[in-house]
Amino acid sequence: MSMPxxxxxxxxxxxxxxxxxxxxxxxxxxxxxxxxxVGESGSGKTTLLRVLSGLMRPDxxxxxxxxxxxxxxxxxxxxxLMRTEWGFVHQNPRDGLxxxxxxxxxxxxxxxxxxxxxxxxxxxxxxxxxxxxxxxAARMDDVPAxxxxxxxxxxxxxxTLVTQPKLVFMDEPTGGLDVSVQARLLDLIRALVADLxxxxxxxxxxxxxxxxxxxxxxxxxxxxxxxxxxxxxxxxDPQHPYTQLLVSSVLAA
Amino acid sequence: xxHHTGYNFAYLDESTKRMIxxxxxxAVAIPGHQVxxxxxxxxxxxxxxxxxxxxxxxxxxxTDVLKVIDQGADDTTNAVSIRAFFHRxxxxxxxxxxxxxxxxxxxxxxxxxxxxxQQILVYQVPIPEPLGKLEPRIAETRRMHALADYGLMHVKLxxxxxxxxxxxxSYAYPVMVNARYLMSPSPIPAFxxxxxxxxxxxxxxxxxxxxxxxxxxxxTSVRSLDFDDHPFRPIRAPHACELCxxxxxxxxxxxxxxxxxxxFVCSDTDHCSERQAMKEAAE
Numbered sequence: 361m362s363m364p365x366x367x368x369x370x371x372x373x374x375x376x377x378x379x380x381x382x383x384x385x386x387x388x389x390x391x392x393x394x395x396x397x398v399g400e401s402g403s404g405k406t407t408l409l410r411v412l413s414g415l416m417r418p419d420x421x422x423x424x425x426x427x428x429x430x431x432x433x434x435x436x437x438x439x440x441l442m443r444t445e446w447g448f449v450h451q452n453p454r455d456g457l458x459x460x461x462x463x464x465x466x467x468x469x470x471x472x473x474x475x476x477x478x479x480x481x482x483x484x485x486x487x488x489x490x491x492x493x494x495x496x497a498a499r500m501d502d503v504p505a506x507x508x509x510x511x512x513x514x515x516x517x518x519x520t521l522v523t524q525p526k527l528v529f530m531d532e533p534t535g536g537l538d539v540s541v542q543a544r545l546l547d548l549i550r551a552l553v554a555d556l557x558x559x560x561x562x563x564x565x566x567x568x569x570x571x572x573x574x575x576x577x578x579x580x581x582x583x584x585x586x587x588x589x590x591x592x593x594x595x596x597d598p599q600h601p602y603t604q605l606l607v608s609s610v611l612a613a
Numbered sequence: 614x615x616h617h618t619g620y621n622f623a624y625l626d627e628s629t630k631r632m633i634x635x636x637x638x639x640a641v642a643i644p645g646h647q648v649x650x651x652x653x654x655x656x657x658x659x660x661x662x663x664x665x666x667x668x669x670x671x672x673x674x675x676t677d678v679l680k681v682i683d684q685g686a687d688d689t690t691n692a693v694s695i696r697a698f699f700h701r702x703x704x705x706x707x708x709x710x711x712x713x714x715x716x717x718x719x720x721x722x723x724x725x726x727x728x729x730x731q732q733i734l735v736y737q738v739p740i741p742e743p744l745g746k747l748e749p750r751i752a753e754t755r756r757m758h759a760l761a762d763y764g765l766m767h768v769k770l771x772x773x774x775x776x777x778x779x780x781x782x783s784y785a786y787p788v789m790v791n792a793r794y795l796m797s798p799s800p801i802p803a804f805x806x807x808x809x810x811x812x813x814x815x816x817x818x819x820x821x822x823x824x825x826x827x828x829x830x831x832x833t834s835v836r837s838l839d840f841d842d843h844p845f846r847p848i849r850a851p852h853a854c855e856l857c858x859x860x861x862x863x864x865x866x867x868x869x870x871x872x873x874x875x876x877f878v879c880s881d882t883d884h885c886s887e888r889q890a891m892k893e894a895a896e
Contacts, residue, residue, distance in 0.1 A: 436760045443764075458747075458768070462775055465768050472771065473764025479774055479840040501775050 364426075366391050366527055366559050372411055372421035374583075381407040382418060383583035391526065394553055394560045396574035396591065398567060398606065404583040405563045406531055412561065413448060413529050414438045425527075443473050447520035451532040453512035456519070457504045463490065463515055464500040470523045489518040493548060510541035514548065521552060530562040534569055546572050567610045571595055579603045623670040623703040629653055633671035633826070637817060640828035645790030646758070647741050652824040656698075661691055662720060663821025665737030666698070669718045672733060672817070673699065678706045680714035685722040685863070685880030711883050721784075723805040725862050725884040728814035730831060736799045738820040741827065743787045743797035763795050766838060774843055783848055789836045790829055798835075804847040804863045809835040852877040857888035 365388040374382040381404045389395055397405045410416040412423055414430045423430040430438070442448070450456040457466050467486040468476070476482050487497045493514040495507075504512050513533060520528060533549065534542040546569055553560055553573070564570055570577055571591055578588040579600065587600040598604045621627065629651075636650035655663040673679070679699050683692040687709040695718060696707045708714050711724040718735040728734060744754040747765050757763065766787050773781045786803035790796045798809060799818060809816065809829060816829040829835060839845040850864045855876040862884060864877040879885035 435756070439760060439762060461768055462772060464775055465771050468771055469764055469768050472767040473762070477767070477839075477841050479771065480842050482771065483775075 363390060365389060367412065367423070367425050367430075367561075369412055369423045370421055372408070372418045372423070374407060374411060374416070374418040380404075380583040382411065382421075385421075385580075385583070385585055387412070387578070387585075389527065389559050389561060391559055392557045393576065394558075394562065394574045396570035396577045397561065397563045397580055398565060398570050398577060399580035400565065400606075403580040405565075405580055408580070409529050409531055409561065409563050413442070413446065443470050444523055445526045447523075447525040447528040449513075449516055449520055449528060449530040449533050451535045453504070453509070453516045456516040457512060459505050460503060462501045462503055463495065463507070466504065466515060466519045467522050470519065474523060485522060489522050490515075492552070493518040494544075508541075510537055510545060513537065513545060517549065517552070521556065521558075524556065525558070527559045527561070530560060532564055532566075533562065534564070534566060542566075542569070549573060567595065567606065579606065620702045622675070623673045623699065624656075625653065625667065625670045630671045633667055636826045637668065637671065637828060640817070640826050641815070641830050643794070644829055644833050645794030645796040645827060647825040647827045649824055650826050652821045655821065657694075659822040660739060662695060662718070662737040664819030664823075664826075665718045665720070665735050665821075666695060666819075667821060668735050668817050668819035668826060669699065669716060670703075672735070673703055673705060673716060675703070675705065677715045678708050678713055680708050680711060680717045680883075681719075682717065682722060682724070682881075682883075683720045685724075685865070686882045688882065691720065709883055710887075711881075721800055721802075722863070722880060723801055723808045725879070725881045726887075728812060730813045732814040734812075734814050734816045736801075736816065736818045738797070738799040738818045738825070739822075740785070741797060741818065741820040741823050741825040743785075743795050758794060761793065763789075766795055767840075770838060770840065770843075774840070780839065780843060780845070786845075787838050789838060791833050792836075795838075796827065796829075796835075802848070802863055803837070803845075804849050806835070806837045806845070807847055811835075850877055854879045854885060854888075857885045857892065859885070859888060 367389045369387040372382045372385040385408060399405050411418045464483060464486040467489050468482040471482050471485060486500060490497050490500060495511055495514060504515055534545055550573055562573060574591045577591045577594045578585050581602045587594060587603045595607055598607045632651055636648045640648045655666055681692040681695045683689040699705055700707050711726045715731060716733045720737045742754055744757060744765060747769055748754050770780050784802050785797050785800045786806055788796050788798055788806060811832050813831050815831055818827045837845040852864055853860045854864060855878050857879060859879055862879045865880040866875055867878055868875050
């Protein structure tokens with residue numbers, strides 16, 4: 361591709377004592393692309409996500425976002441990035457939502473953090489986003505604690521996307537939801553991603569979810585990327601023994 | 614009467630006063646920023662004004678004239694005993710007249726009379742952190758102050774409007790000081806907030822239990838947070854004072870008998886009696 365990547369990481373290394381959580385990981389994400397990171401528990405998926413988004417410092421390596429050095433930037437700059445051009449969707453919506461604040465307030469927070477000071481406009485925008493994630497606008501003033509798990513997750517997505525970020529990190533967004541809710545959520549994410557031209561880095565251990573959403577896929581094991589490529593290629597023709605094991609372990613319904 | 618010889622002037626020892634003055638200087642240099650200080654045990658319980666009393670002790674000089682108000686009144690228990698305390702341990706003159714005071718220690722009110730450059734207003738602050746109710750981690754609130762990351766405060770106001778149709782915060786209404794630091798003005802009514810803006814007097818805030826001092830230097834901008842379509846409104850009871858007839862002061866509702874009779878009177882007792890005296894003189 362001739363376009364420069366949105367985010368590019370080189371030689372990321374991070375050790376927790378004797379365990380290598382990241383062992384020389386390289387990664388590029390281009391605008392509008394959905395990249396899935398799959399692998400078993402403890403393979404370093406979530407650590408990679410946290411390092412790329414600047415939440416955690418690696419022992420060595422570099423992360424570059426549109427010419428900015430993510431690891432070298434100050435906290436103020438990183439937070440500004442986090443609430444404007446980036447978004448982070450947590451596995452547990454309780455980590456990403458303010459449970460005591462109404463749904464409207466949750467969506468409005470990012471807008472207010474970047475300077476929106478018109479109540480009517482904030483509310484209209486919140487109603488618009490509730491609609492886009494298929495939550496009844498009448499529930500705008502309810503607190504998320506009264507929502508079901510799937511609704512909470514959709515609310516978290518609305519809250520993250522309201523400032524129209526360019527890059528969204530998702531950590532197991534469908535984890536802990538039952539299958540029909542998962543399917544609906546995946547469908548929603550797919551529609552929003554296509555609509556907004558988002559680049560998404562999604563961590564999951566759900567191969568089916570990855571196949572549905574991702575253009576490209578990285579398979580991680582023990583802190584290394586053992587295989588990467590187009591999703592269909594990786595899943596239909598796995599090269600690495602671990603990927604072969606992973607693909608063959610998926611239960612057919 | 615000169616003061617009690619068993620105590621150092623103004624109760625606190627000199628090195629403690631020096632420590633507090635250092636904190637005050639830093640607070641004045643960074644308007645609205647909370648400066649930690651080594652709060653001492655005082656001979657009154659937390660919540661009764663231990664922070665204010667330490668700040669007053671540190672800025673008090675032998676020629677100062679001290680006024681203490683509690684909920685606007687000079688004659689309530691706390692006001693009377695703090696005044697008596699400084700009279701005994703510092704021998705300073707005390708007054709109930711706002712115009713005559715050089716230092717005014719206050720809880721819950723700013724006097725109605727405009728303060729001057731010659732005066733210092735000392736607030737007793739129970740909860741100095743405006744973000745505390747929304748973000749319980751102190752380390753995180755300090756980081757938010759450092760980065761001026763204040764969107765969360767507007768979420769609180771948003772919630773007020775969503776729930777009640779208007780901003781229902783009627784006291785300790787958050788303000789931006791000098792367009793930089795978010796500050797809780799202690800539990801004064803929102804009605805008093807506009808008086809803080811460009812005030813000629815120095816304003817010092819002391820929180821004893823929370824061990825914080827902060828300040829607004831004279832002629833500093835203090836803006837109450839609001840939304841463009843829900844501007845800040847100072848709220849007062851829509852009545853005239855029963856005693857002086859004032860329609861522009863903050864009023865207290867007072868029960869006068871046990872059959873539900875009530876009247877509205879000025880909360881600032883000195884201002885009210887001044888107006889009553891003026892009315893009588895005119896008649």
